[in-house]
Structures are given as structure tokens and as C-alpha cells.
Amino acid sequence: MVLGRKEVPSLVKDEKLIEKRRGEMVKAAVNLFKENGFHRTTTREIAKASGFSIGTLYEYIRSKEDILYLVCDSIYEGVKEKLHEQISLAEGSIEHVKKAIAVYFNVVDEMQDEVLVMYQEAKSLSREALPYVLKKELEMTAIFEDLLHRTVAQGELELNEEEVKLLAHNILVHGQMWTFRRWSLRKEYTLEEYTQMQINLLLYGVLNRSLTGKTS
Amino acid sequence: MVLGRKEVPSLVKDEKLIEKRRGEMVKAAVNLFKENGFHRTTTREIAKASGFSIGTLYEYIRSKEDILYLVCDSIYEGVKEKLHEQISLAEGSIEHVKKAIAVYFNVVDEMQDEVLVMYQEAKSLSREALPYVLKKELEMTAIFEDLLHRTVAQGELELNEEEVKLLAHNILVHGQMWTFRRWSLRKEYTLEEYTQMQINLLLYGVLNRSLTGKTS
Amino acid sequence: MVLGRKEVPSLVKDEKLIEKRRGEMVKAAVNLFKENGFHRTTTREIAKASGFSIGTLYEYIRSKEDILYLVCDSIYEGVKEKLHEQISLAEGSIEHVKKAIAVYFNVVDEMQDEVLVMYQEAKSLSREALPYVLKKELEMTAIFEDLLHRTVAQGELELNEEEVKLLAHNILVHGQMWTFRRWSLRKEYTLEEYTQMQINLLLYGVLNRSLTGKTS
Amino acid sequence: MVLGRKEVPSLVKDEKLIEKRRGEMVKAAVNLFKENGFHRTTTREIAKASGFSIGTLYEYIRSKEDILYLVCDSIYEGVKEKLHEQISLAEGSIEHVKKAIAVYFNVVDEMQDEVLVMYQEAKSLSREALPYVLKKELEMTAIFEDLLHRTVAQGELELNEEEVKLLAHNILVHGQMWTFRRWSLRKEYTLEEYTQMQINLLLYGVLNRSLTGKTS
């Protein structure tokens, strides 16, 4: 099964308008979701906050869940876009990996409310929509996998396939941690400290591996 | 502010009975929450699944949220209990840390549904109840902090205070990862593989630090 | 497929209470349906008219359609009960058939609003519920079929099987006509006149058939 | 009160265009009504099925009810037209009456969906529009009244004024029966059988009356 982007049908025909209106709706929804969560936010609140009538809202989406999907989709697109703006994905070096992690953590920090929302509410998506969002998460992971692969290929890291995958997962999760454990982490570290320390913890072991030999 | 365990009032006087009944309610609730989530589960369903009338349910709790709090509390207690059964918290050595991580990951795996529920639904707790649950999470973190501290004190690890804290957080989160990313991780690794690899990634860097000098 | 009476589930356990409450709800619903039709009547109106809150209404039914089904069911039961009270179904004679038709027309006249409602709204029942109501209609038809059969057996009428069936249908429909064409019929005839004339038109031909020979 | 045809106002001036467009709308509406009923059919669906925008639909009608009126009107016109095509209304004989009934039943059979729609949905017309439709029904009845009158005048039937009226009603209703009881009748009879048997039952009594004397 190859998943593309899930199409959300609309009663409105003008594609440009759909894009525009949905953007406004998603923006309002994110703010409400981060305040009260998906379930505690009503469609009426979303309509009002985005400046439309409830009827108009439903011209652009079919159900409340569609909004959640659009929110998740939009957040992933936002993160990926910012990532691509700031890091070249063609290179492969330790320095580049460090840079990428730092950039990613920065993006997560900038969009912390959005990331947190998506992180906590995505589970409310139906069994139909969830795979599309998980796919996005895998795409994000793949960005770091590729980067690590290239760095391994350059001889700057010594990792097998499975280790690359897991390290990529860890990087992603350490970024998300910054949002979902912020109640604790923010008290202890600035973003810069957090970033520096996590880079060390994430990479220090694998970096020096060649010096000290493999573990089982 | 020092938080103790939050007291949930009951209309029933008999403490023993409260304990017993609540245990049954929580058990039923966990099963329902892990199937449908907190918001999609009704109090009627919880009452029915635990074998009580809706009226009786409300003799033992004040609100639906009380159940969520009791569920979270119960899950933490379960995890901590299992942890204490299997690891001595007085020692301090690399081997002990590895053992503790493995035990913790095993507990998380055994209780993966429960951990996932708590992880995803705790955010629905009111501003009043949330701190009590976050406190539990900090207590969990503290278990690993202490272990790391002792190991540092033994001279087997070289970490400053802040690194200990962050490493403890990472251990916790890597355990939770096993539940909230299981849609991906389970495809790639068995629990044993996951545990071994994460131990390596978590500890390898800090382990060999003395051999190679500090990073910035 | 043998259809019994369709069971409508209720959240309330007390069977007696269900019977009582549903009776009140059906009564209110009939009045509203005959005024505004099924689709133009809201569940809140039904709740209010029967003296319950909307929540209570839904303790006794699952959906608005359930009310329509209960209404139809109740009307059939009412008609059949009144019929059985007044005519013996064991006999078989021309006089008895005339009597039965007159009684049936009287019952229809007494319950004209109800009959009209059922007649016009039954089509709004779902494909699941409709067969149960059609079955009731066939049972009604069967009452007259049996009566005619017995009369034929007595030698007082000369009709083949198919003619008995059709005549029974015609009797039923002529009764219903009195409701759904009342805007016209009531201007022309009293119930007594209508009954007398229809009996003549329905039976005169078949009555005298023996005197005049068969038609093709 | 003399009712003519009810005028449905339109924002469009061109009468020819109104006729044309409304024809297309009515055609689409009939198909939708017979599938889902009037209340379950939306104006959007009607607009789409007739190939217009919702805006254009409302250029030709004022309200959804106008469509229902036009549909009813159109069905009556259709039935009447087909009737006039096939039977001469100037004659008066038993044979002609039989022929007319057969033709009418045939027309009803051909347009059974339409007849059923009109029959079941006309009640949803407002108190303002209903009389216009009932008038059409009376006109239909009048066709058979006239036919019977002429046959009585020819001495082929012996019926008083009131009996003529009621018999005409019965003929109409027996035609409609073929649609609204088709779930049962179609299983028992072909159209030809049904027609033949109903003609017998309708006319046999009155036919032979002269031979046998009056009933009370």
C-alpha cells in the first residue's frame, strides 16, 4: 500500500479558496487544541475563532476529525519546510548531523505548541486517517536516517542499518521530548543547553566507537 | 509546594471497601481507555464493566476525571512496584544501571497498554490534578537519577549533575517510546534487541568518555 | 423468514415502566405526527408533549425512527384489539362479513388520525423496520380473508382463492380510503352512508354471481 | 372558491426558458423523490441532478416546496395526457368503462414510481398548495364520474348520483392501490390479472343490479 497525501473533500470548488480558508481554520484550531485539547474544543469554537459561521466551516471540511487531520498535516509540512530551508540534505558528516539536530530542535521549539498538539491528539484520528500521519512521521525519521547513512558512508560514523534507524528515532523523540516534557526540561535547561547536551549524549558513544571497539 | 498523594473523596466511609471497589473500577477503566481513549469512554461503560450501577460508581468517585486520576495513579504504582521487586535501588554500578534499564523496559513492555493510556490521556487531567501525576513522573525519573548518581560516586561514570538528570529523562522516555512508537519499533526490533541497542546508545558515549576526553 | 414483533431496546430495565412511558410517548407522537408529519416533528417536541426531558425520551428509544415504529405498532394493535372486541372471527356468513366491514370502518373512523398517520408515514421506516409493519398489514388482511373463506365454505359466496385475497385487500383499502380521501368523502357521505354504499359495491357483485353466471 | 392552476413565480422572465428548465428540474426531482422521498432529498441534489447550480435552481422556484408542487402537477398532467391519448371521453358504455379502467390501470403501472411519489409526498405540501393538488385529484375522479354518468344515461348502468361518485373514487383508489400495495399485490397478480379481477369486482354488482333488484 502506497499512501499519498490524504485528500479531504470540500463542497467548495475554488481550490485557491480552499487552501486559504483551511489555512485560517487550521490556525484557529491549533490554538484551541493546544489550550483545551481536541475533544474539549467544539466545531463552533473553531468556526468562530477562524471568523466563519459553522455552516461555512462545514463547506470546507466533512467532519471535526478532518480538521484534526489537516492540523497534523499542516504541522508536518511546517516542520519539514523549515527543516529544508535550513539544512542541506545532500551532505554527510558529523558536523552536518549535529547541525541538523540543532536545527530540528530549534524548529520544534519554535512550533512547540503545534508539535505538542499533534503529538497528543493524533491518536484521536480514525483508523483510516492515522496511517497518513504515521507516514509523515516516518518521512521525518527518514530524513535523519538518510543523513546518518551518508555520514556512515563517509566513514565518519560506524553504525549498522538497525542502529541508524534507532538513532534516527531517538533524534526525533528527543526533539518531541522538548515539548512533551517541557514542564520539567524547561526548568533545568535552555534550548541551547538541551540541544548541546542531547547531541553529546546521542552522538558521543557512536562517535568514539571506532576507538574502543564494538559492544555486543 | 510539597505534593503528597491526592486524596479523592468518597461518599462511602469504609476505607477497605473504597480501596477494593476503586481497584475494580480502575481495572475496568484501563481496559476501556486503552480501547477507546478517555473521552470516548462513558461513565456508564465503566460502571457496567466494573460490575456496578452508575449510582454506585458515583459513590466512590466525584467525577469522571477522578477515575482518570486513579487510573494514572494506579499505573504509576504498578510500574514502581514491579521495578522495586526486581532491582535493588541501593547499589551503583554500570552493570546495575544496565540491569535497571532492562528491567524498566520489561515492565513497560508488560504494561504497555497501561503506560500508553497514561501517557496519552494524562493531559486530560485538570490543572488541579495534573501536578500530582507529573510528580509521579518525576519520582520515576528520580529513581534513575539516584542510580546514576551512585554510579558516578563509584567512579564508574563521569557525569555532572545536569547530565545525570537528562540521562535519566532519556531513559524514561526511551522506555515510553517503546509504547508510543510501537507501530514502528515493533516491526524492526524485538524487546530484547531494542533494549540492548538503546542501552548501548544511551550509555556507550558516557561510558567511554574518560578514555577520550570531554566534548564541549 | 418468520417475523415476530420487533423488539425496541431500552436503557431502562423496568419493563412495566417501559410500557407505560412508551405509551405516553406514542400518544404524544401520534398527535404531533398527524399535525405536522413525522419529518416535521422534532424529538424535543415529542419529549415535551409527552412530559419528559429529551434525555428521558432517549432512555426509552434509540432513535426517532423507533418512535415511528412504536406508533405504527401501537395503531395496528389498537385496530386489531377493537376489531376483536366487536366481531367474532369464528363465524362465516354474508351477514357476518357485512357486520365485520361495518365494524372495521367504524374503528377506522374512530382512529382516523392514527390510521392516517400510519398510512402516510410508515414509508419513512427503514428497510429494517418496514417488513414488521407490512406484516401487520397482511395480518389485518388475513382477518378478512379468513372471514371470506369461511363464508365461501358455507356456500354463501362463490369466490376462488385469488378473488378472496383481492376482495380482502379491497376491504382494507376502502377502510383506509375513508381517512386518506376524507377531504372529499366526508363532504359527500356520512360514515353510515359510506359504509352502506361500499358494502353494496363490494359485495353486490359477488353476492349475485350465482344468479347470473361467471364473467370471464 | 375556484382554483385554477397555481402559478409559481420565477425570477426569470423568459417563459419558454422557465418551462424548459422546470421540466428538467422536475424530472430530476421525481427520480430523487422516488429514491429517497421528499424530505430526504436536498435542493442541492436536485440542482446537481438537473444540471444546474443551486443558484440557478432558485431562479426558477422560490422554495423546495415549489418543486414538490411542480412535481405533483407534472405527474397529474402526465397521467391525464396518457389517459386522453388512449380513451375517448365522449362515449358511454359498459365496454367503454371497462376499457377506461384498463387504460387507467396501465398508465398507473407505467408511471408507478411517479404516482407513488405523488401519493406519498403530496401531504408535505403547505396548506396553501394542497388544494391545487386535491383539485387535480378531483378532476381525475371527474373523468370517471362523467364516463359513468354517460353510461347510466345510455341505460347500461343503474346508479344514482352518489353511487356514481363513490364508484369513481373506488376506481381511482384501486388504480393507486396497485402502487401503494405493490409489495403485496405484485406477488399475487400480474397487471392484467389484477385489472380483470378488479373490473369484475367493481362492476359486476352494479352491472347485474337490474336483474336482481336493489339492496337495502
Place this chain on the structure above:
DNA sequence: GATGAATGAGTGTTCATTCAT
């Protein structure tokens, strides 16, 4: 202490109709 019938505010969603373009 236990029960379950009663409540009604609140929810997602629909749809006939309007009106600016």
C-alpha cells in the same frame, strides 16, 4: 450502601436559502 430513572446542556452536523459577483 446500592440502585437506576431522570435530567438538560451541549455536540457534531445538515441544509434551505441568500446575495455578491
Place this chain on the structure above:
DNA sequence: TATGAATGAACACTCATTCAT
């Protein structure tokens, strides 16, 4: 004339909670 985006009143239905028995 034709369009279709916008509207919001209205609807069926849910569910946490209460309280009389």
C-alpha cells in the same frame, strides 16, 4: 441569467451527573 460561497437556525442524539427510593 448564472454561479456558488456564505449563512445560521435547527436537528438528532449523547452523557456526566443527581437524587428519590
